[in-house]
Amino acid sequence: MSAEKLSTVEYIQHHLTNAHIGEGFWTINVDTVIYSILLGVFLLWVGKKAVAEASDGTPSGLQNFFEMLIEFVQTNIKDAFPGAPKFIGPMALTIFAWVWLMNFMDLIPVDLLPWLGQLVGIEHMRVVPTTDLNTTLALAFTVFGLxxxxxxxxxxxxGFIKMFLTHPFGPYLAPINVVMTLIEEIAKPISLALRLFGNMFAGELVFMLIALIGGTLAVGAAALFWAPLQxxxxxxxxxxxxxxxxxxxFIFMVLTIVYLGMAHSTDH
Known part of the structure; x- marks a missing residue:
């Protein structure tokens, strides 16, 4: 599976193929689902461990980290969503931590986990859930539902219907208002999803291209130059x-808070 055995195009195509079941609309990217769940479980375990170790005395390093993270999230909520319901804090913290963990999978050597997967008979494996548009759309449309x-x-x-009829040009241009407001509302989850997906997908491609330097160019004496460069x-x-x-x-978390704050307001 290494770049030494595959052409450049084959290598990239291999890494961009999910382990999946089903076809067409009913395709399920199994690797995305499994890694997302595992990272969510890991996040719950770390949170539970931090709560168990919390004390009024000398705090542990994990407690210090979580207190700093919670304060950071609360500060952003106060700035973007004054008077937010209590559940916004835990939700924002969960979004930030879970998305960060899914993004972090991109920093694992690009060939490592797919190679381990091949050892047990898994032909294809993508390990970064946020490079799968299904993941980012699912997150974004959950926010859209909220x-x-x-x-x-x-x-x-x-009031909700009135918003569509009167915003932004007033009641006399209701048909145009409906179209404009509908586009504005739909653009929120789409932009959330595509921004995260695009940045992570691009990062994944760059890591693949760097890996190809060692696989296709570092042959023989050329390795003395290309391997250190890689x-x-x-x-x-x-x-x-x-x-x-x-x-x-951070952007995904903040935009979620901002959009919910805008929706919570009686003004538009």
């Missing part, structure tokens, strides 16, 4: 991508 619920709760059914590029992109995965998780 936006609708918050709109209905804050404005009522009549190591430098890999380390440099890894350090930069660490910032990218954190920033993308």
């Amino acid at each position: 936006i609708i619920v918050f709109n209905l709760k804050a404005k009522g059914v009549g 190591a430098v590029l890999d380390l440099g992109w890894l350090l930069f991508h660490l910032l990218v995965i954190t920033l993308q998780a």
Whole structure:
């Protein structure tokens, strides 16, 4: 499966193919589902461990980390969604941590887990759930569902319908308002999903291209040049991508808070 045995195109195609069952609309990307669940379970375990170790005395490193993370999330909620319901904090923290963990899988050597999978008979494996558009769309449309619920709760059914009829050009241009508002509302989950997917997919491709340097170019004496170059590029992109995965998780969390705050408001 290594780049030494496959052509450049075959290597990239192999890494971009999910382990799946079903065909067409009913296709389920099994690797995406499994890794998402495993990372969610890991997050729950770490959270439970942090709660179990919490104390009023000298806090542990894990407790310090979670307190810092919770304070960071709460600060963003106060800035973007004053008067937010209590569940927004845990939800925002979960979104940030879970998306970050799924993004972090991109920092694992690109060939490692797929190679281990082949040892047990798994031909294809994509290990970064957020490089699967199904994952990012699922997250985004869950947020979209909450936006609708918050709109209905804050404005009522009549107020929600009125928003579509009168925003942004007033009641005399109701047909145009409906189209414009509908586009505006649908654009929220679509932009959330595509932003996260696009950045993570691009990062995944860069890691593959760097891996190809060692597989297709580092042959014989040329390895004395290409192998060190690959190591430098890999380390440099890894350090930069660490910032990218954190920033993308942060943006997804903040935009979720902002959109819910807008929906919760009685003004539009």
